[in-house]
Amino acid sequence: MSALNMPRADGRLPLYARLRDQLASRIANGEWSPGDMIPSENRLAEEYGVALATMRMGLKQLVDEGLLERRRGTGTFVKQPAFRADLFRFFHVHDVEDPDGPVIPESRILTRQEVDLPPEVKRAFGDDAGTRCLKLERVRLWAGDPLLFEEIFLRLPDFDGLMSLDPKEMGPLLYPVFLQEFGILISSATDELSFGTATSASAKHLALPADSPVAVIERVARNPVGRVIEYRRVHGRPERFRYRVTLGEQPT
Known part of the structure; x- marks a missing residue:
């Protein structure tokens, strides 16, 4: 999938922000569920046809927002929601x-x-x-x-x-x-x-x-x-x- 032709992507946004939105959509649509490990940065960068540094910026946004978490030596996972009152x-x-x-x-x-x-x-x-x-x-x-x-x-x-x-x-x-x-x-x-x-x-x-x-x-x-x-x-x-x-x- 080319990053320049990502569905529903807002072309006015920086490329890393458009990547963030597309990755978030895959979580929202259930392709990746809480607890799942997502593909590696290299694999995602290749899939979207973008530089590795750009993909890392998009993933970092999702980590900062609490949607993803990095586990040292293992990979990046969809974060389990902390259901509280x-x-x-x-x-x-x-x-x-x-x-x-x-x-x-x-x-x-x-x-x-x-x-x-x-x-x-x-x-x-x-x-x-x-x-x-x-x-x-x-x-x-x-x-x-x-x-x-x-x-x-x-x-x-x-x-x-x-x-x-x-x-x-x-x-x-x-x-x-x-x-x-x-x-x-x-x-x-x-x-x-x-x-x-x-x-x-x-x-x-x-x-x-x-x-x-x-x-x-x-x-x-x-x-x-x-x-x-x-x-x-x-x-x-x-x-x-x-x-x-x-x-x-x-x-x-």
Whole structure:
């Protein structure tokens, strides 16, 4: 494959950036799955008809972005995604028996239905959004207490089969389900934090009085080529909210 004729490549980008996009597409399309070793730099450079240094620059971008990892003496691999309950970093929860361990909350899916695309979801999904999407409502609990209420919007027809999955077998995290059941890898997400007022649904499921203040998180999640896969709106109990940021270098 000639690099100058790579499909869907934006000719305005530097060649190494176009290579990065094409390699990311092969990950997104499932040609290389998490944990797979990809072909060597030499082989890829030959396949695309580019200089070895150019291919190395394209691969380095994917390594820097966390899509690939280099293993000394072995090769370059598609990085295994670290599925965690990242939204819980905004809330004060910890396991008494393992305070430094990962926070994995309980998850209960309340509803699943096909709906018209809300305007904010259509904006996030972009021009190829279509007119309908799959909407999930879910509550997240910690030690039996409701902490987050989530509205999750997913593309159709990408997730057509999700309606038939048994919620009890889906586990507490959705992204592993996306990968295992639908071959869709979530590689990045942007969370926007604000504060607002509970809706009737979030007040009910968070056991809050009507019109209570809530922490609001809006998430846009993307696959390796930057296509938006999920839009999520989260309401959280405000008394458990926390925000911590470190500025400057840490002492060693």
